[in-house]
Amino acid sequence: MKPIYEPKGKAKEYGDLAINIYTGCPHRCYYCFAPNVLHRDKEKFHSVIEPRANIVEEVKRQIEREGITGKLIHLCFTCDPYPLGYDSTPTREIIKVIKESGNNVQILTKNGYDALRDFDLLDENDLFGVTYTGYPEDEFRTFPAAERCADAPLSRLKALKIAKDKGIKTWVSCEPVICENDIIELIQFADYIDFWKIGKMNHYPSDINWKEFGIRAERFLKTRRRNYYIKDSLREEMNK
């Protein structure tokens, strides 16, 4: 088993190396691509969440065997490193293994609250990030309709602020984009986010004018001097 792998295609825009720790994810985002990518039954993917077999030991073995060091390793791509309502101790153990071997982590989660526990393991060379797709105001403090079993958007932003105060680098993945005006607002006011990655919707339909959104978002990113990356799919729309 080689749990550390190089993401391919569009996933490569997330990072050079990644680990998927769990067999499924309980967050039930309607736009979730993971069951398709993994050729898994959707209901099973969202209801059977376990750490992959011997995942901590396998990560340790692969790092030693291949002499992996000095890398930034993304957690996770086809699951969430902090599945809400489940024990995420394997994530903590894997972060320890990664850090002790001279590598760093790039975390991406929709569960800010549980991630706080592991901030003691992170430093200025790690990236802690959350997904933020843009939300209607009445969903900001609760389970959002699009990600109905994930943590509240407000809680995710609070976790980013706490990470920033602790000297950990912060980032946000705005992909897919669901409520574009909310993202534009976040760009203007969220000084605690060090790095922005902006994309568009995946294979689901959307009424958003991507060209207009991309141009508007980039204008604010530049005006506020944000460090950012526009994903290829959105850049293509902007260049049309």
Ligand code: SF4
């Ligand atoms: S957090 Fe990611 S893996 Fe989990 S249901 Fe949502 S899109 Fe799928």
